[in-house]
Every structure is written in C-alpha cells, then in structure tokens.
Amino acid sequence: MRAEPADRAEQVSQLLFGECYTILNTQGNWLQVELATDRYRGWIDQKQHTPVTAAYFQEWKESRHPRVLDLLQVVKGQEAVIPVGIGNYLPFFDGQHLRLNEQLLQFNGRAANAEAVSPVAELVQVALSFLKAPYQWGGKSVFGVDCSGFVQQVYGVCGYQLPRDAYQQVEAGEEVHFVAQTQPGDLAFFSNAEGRIIHVGLLLENQQIIHAHGEIRIDTLDHQGIYQQDRKRYSHQLRIIKRIING
Incomplete structure (x- = not known):
C-alpha cells in the first residue's frame, strides 16, 4: 500500500493474504483502498486486486x-500454491479449508484460534517468532x-x-507509570525531540x-529509553508505557 498512486511512492503499509478492503477511488491502474480491519488507507496496483x-x-x-x-506456510488451490506467513x-477456516469467495483452498499449517484471546x-x-526479521518501512x-x-x-x-501506526496505538490501554512495574506484553512508546510518538516496542x-530497529531485536528498557548494549548507547527516548491486557 503506497501513499500515492505510483510505484515510486512511499510504502505506508501492506495488504496481507486474506484481508478485505473497500475501494475508495481509482486513478489509472491504481486503487485507493481502506482496510476493513483498521480502516488504514493507501494505494495498490490494480494487478494486486482480487474482487x-x-x-x-x-x-x-x-x-x-x-x-x-x-513463520511460513502455503495455501493450496487447484491452480496455485500461495505462500503465506505468520499473521496472514x-x-x-474450518481446520482444513479456507474460503475466498466461492473458492476453497487447503491449509495444513498452524492457525491461531480467532475466537480466543490469547x-x-x-x-x-508470537513476538519472539519475529526475531531477526528485517526492518521495512x-x-x-x-x-x-x-x-x-x-x-x-x-x-x-x-x-x-490495534490501529496501524504508533501514534494511534498509544491511545489504547492504561498507563504504566514506572518501568519497574511493567509486565510482558506491555507497550512502550517513544518520542522525538518535538514530542511526537515515533516508535513502539x-x-x-x-x-x-523487543522492537523493530534495523531488525526485530531485544534490548533493555529503563526510565530514559531503549539502551542497546552492543552499541553502548540509547536509541530511543521513552515517552509512555501502556498496558493493553493484564497477564
């Protein structure tokens, strides 16, 4: 998904296999879409569109x-084998088949239970499964x-x-006032010199x-921010910590 209807435009997000969206506008071979999950908007090439x-x-x-x-599996149809990754x-899905329109496709991998909150x-x-995944805007x-x-x-x-961007995600949950009171699963948000939320882990x-900085990596958090032991420096300034769920 791109910011403008052009191949050279900034990538703002991605469509994953199985996601649905609404078409808001068209321009040449480009479609402006809004995701049904988080209402995020961007442009996709019409060649990527499946009605x-x-x-x-x-x-x-x-x-x-x-x-x-x-991490990586395949969905099998009569005419194609489609790679799908974690989160798709x-x-x-009924445990064996999924449905795209009237087409049934086979999936033999592991699936998270959609009705259960883990x-x-x-x-x-799940977070640790992403370790070493490369950073991509x-x-x-x-x-x-x-x-x-x-x-x-x-x-x-x-x-x-959750919403798509960090400045939106920071609105969720309840504040945790001290780093020493954090629990696994809490989200830490970080700001720039102007006070704008620019990072989350x-x-x-x-x-x-665990956060995306060059790659998905694990660092240490203190009251000042993220400290990278291998580089002997702080990489991000802590702004606020939020608890989405209670463990």
Missing part, C-alpha cells in the same frame, strides 16, 4: 478469522516489518485489533523490550 462479492465482504467483516501461526488471514505468554511467543510481515506493524501483527494473531521479562 469479492458484496455478500462475501459483509460476511468477512462480521466474522473473526484465524491467523497463520507458522485464513478466512472462514494469554500474555502466547503473545510473547510500512511492512507488516516477517519478510519486512516496521515497529508499529510488528506490534499490530503480534497482537492481531493473539486476538487483539513490546515488553518482555526483566525490562527487556
């Missing part, structure tokens, strides 16, 4: 869909992910829908934080 019926779209919006748990959607331990395990997959895309996908796999045990 669905109005009935399917409505049913999709009214349902909760399992997400892929394996499995619409109307405990904190599972949230942390606007990315939401294990092949390239940014800080807020990482947090959104980890929570999404575990049954929580997920807390682990012992004030460790």
